[in-house]
Ligand SMILES: O=P(O)(O)OC[C@@H](O)[C@H]1O[C@@H](OP(=O)(O)O)[C@@H](O)[C@@H](O)[C@@H]1O
């Protein structure tokens with residue numbers, strides 16, 4: 540059995556930064572959790588690759604454009620780099636629910652994009668961290684071990700309960716990171 544990739548795949552909104560039911564439509568609305576930025580840096584320094592898989596249907600809905608999304612991701616990478624970490628890859632789905640794409644979570648297309656971009660044969664045994672069931676479903680479809688965080692929509696997801704049988708649950712990314720790094 541090949542060893543699992545030392546890879547953590549993160550959902551973005553509600554895990555790395557605050558989420559909003561009104562979508563994150565501008566750089567001003569993109570407010571990172573400082574503890575999540577530091578957690579990403581801690582993972583990097585411990586030899587973990589960190590990638591991001593995010594649905595961004597606000598693009599298809601016309602709330603913001605890809606150039607605006609790029610400014611958010613540039614700021615994210617600036618903050619993580621300043622904290623001593625690195626983001627290996629960001630995959631996003633710009634489509635809407637009715638576009639019939641293969642990349643909108645819970646479909647695993649974004650994770651397949653990450654697998655290919657990182658040159659991995661499999662994502663089996665890597666970690667997926669999200670605040671919505673669809674995040675975990677996308678990851679589990681690719682053999683990832685799933686983590687629900689209570690930030691963003693996570694507490695709502697936990698209350699609904701369905702589909703979380705295989706998930707570990709932590710208060711936030713930082714707490715999951717503490718646990719993961721304690722496992723050696
Ligand atoms: O959590 P990630 O995947 O990083 O991004 C989620 C966002 O794209 C938005 O996804 C939307 O879902 P719909 O796309 O409208 O179903 C809503 O949940 C918004 O509140 C949320 O900001």
Ligand SMILES: [Mg+2]
Nearest residue numbers: 550552553670
């Ligand atoms: Mg989310």
Ligand SMILES: [Zn+2]
Nearest residue numbers: 632634640642
């Ligand atoms: Zn898509």
